[in-house]
Amino acid sequence: MVENQQLHEYLRERTWEMTEQWYGTLDKNQRGIYSTKNPEEIENLKRQNHDFHVLFCSMFSENQQDFSQEFQDWIEEIATDDGHLKTPIVVVIEEFFRTQQQYLKTIAEFASQHKEKVTFEQLSKWNLAIVETIGKVILEFTAQNTRVAQERLQNQQQMIVEMSAPVILLTKSSGFLPLVGEITTHRAQIIFEKTLKQCAKHNLERLVVDLSGVPIIDTMVAQQVFQLITGLKIIGVKTALSGISPVIAQTAVHLGIKFTDIEVYNSLAQALKENGVQLVQ
Numbered sequence: 001m002v003e004n005q006q007l008h009e010y011l012r013e014r015t016w017e018m019t020e021q022w023y024g025t026l027d028k029n030q031r032g033i034y035s036t037k038n039p040e041e042i043e044n045l046k047r048q049n050h051d052f053h054v055l056f057c058s059m060f061s062e063n064q065q066d067f068s069q070e071f072q073d074w075i076e077e078i079a080t081d082d083g084h085l086k087t088p089i090v091v092v093i094e095e096f097f098r099t100q101q102q103y104l105k106t107i108a109e110f111a112s113q114h115k116e117k118v119t120f121e122q123l124s125k126w127n128l129a130i131v132e133t134i135g136k137v138i139l140e141f142t143a144q145n146t147r148v149a150q151e152r153l154q155n156q157q158q159m160i161v162e163m164s165a166p167v168i169l170l171t172k173s174s175g176f177l178p179l180v181g182e183i184t185t186h187r188a189q190i191i192f193e194k195t196l197k198q199c200a201k202h203n204l205e206r207l208v209v210d211l212s213g214v215p216i217i218d219t220m221v222a223q224q225v226f227q228l229i230t231g232l233k234i235i236g237v238k239t240a241l242s243g244i245s246p247v248i249a250q251t252a253v254h255l256g257i258k259f260t261d262i263e264v265y266n267s268l269a270q271a272l273k274e275n276g277v278q279l280v281q
Helices: 004-012 015-024 039-060 067-080 089-113 120-162 185-201 219-234 246-255 268-274
Strands: 174-180 206-213 238-242 263-265
Touching (some): 004 089, 015 089, 039 067, 067 120, 174 268, 206 219, 206 268, 219 246, 263 268
């Protein structure tokens, strides 16, 4: 009977051969990292694939205590790799399955060379171990890849939100704040904090808050706008509103929102003109 260690040695001797075979049959027209023509990226891709083979075939080694942890490290590297993050996950999974077929074929060749010693039961156990381990790798990769992708998306959204409250200087003492898109509670809080800081930093006396890019106003949005105006008043900044569309005006009336003691202009151009800023025609 052939021992697992013999199979491990057989596979270990062929790790680079399997890597070159994998890359040679790789569909280079796929989206993502697999279509790269950059020599350095290709070398890194092969190195990652070879590392996989070294780790994977060690499952048949007599000394496999660290197998799971080492594979966790490899999976984390791939899941957080920029190239693989830019590659559709279904494409990456397809390559895992191609590798699975590669191993099933290689083990079949090994069994054929030792057909008098390898029983059908032993071959079946090896095949089952291959399929089960590949399945676990795919599940763990998918989980980590999804987690990293979500974290990146959240960071990007946070950056967009933080950049969405720019106070633009008009003169040494005046500026305007263009609000664009839906204003959520979280975004409103960031706008409130950043606007106060920017106005204080530039010693502004007047600020025009333009709402022409806000699709709809509700009680929450109105409340946040009034809080911003109140906060600006406390630090000595007089605020005006511009760009209130007919839809927003109707909604404001319906909700009982009153813009008492607040300068209101129907357009940013009018607001700027009234505040001494002439637009170039």
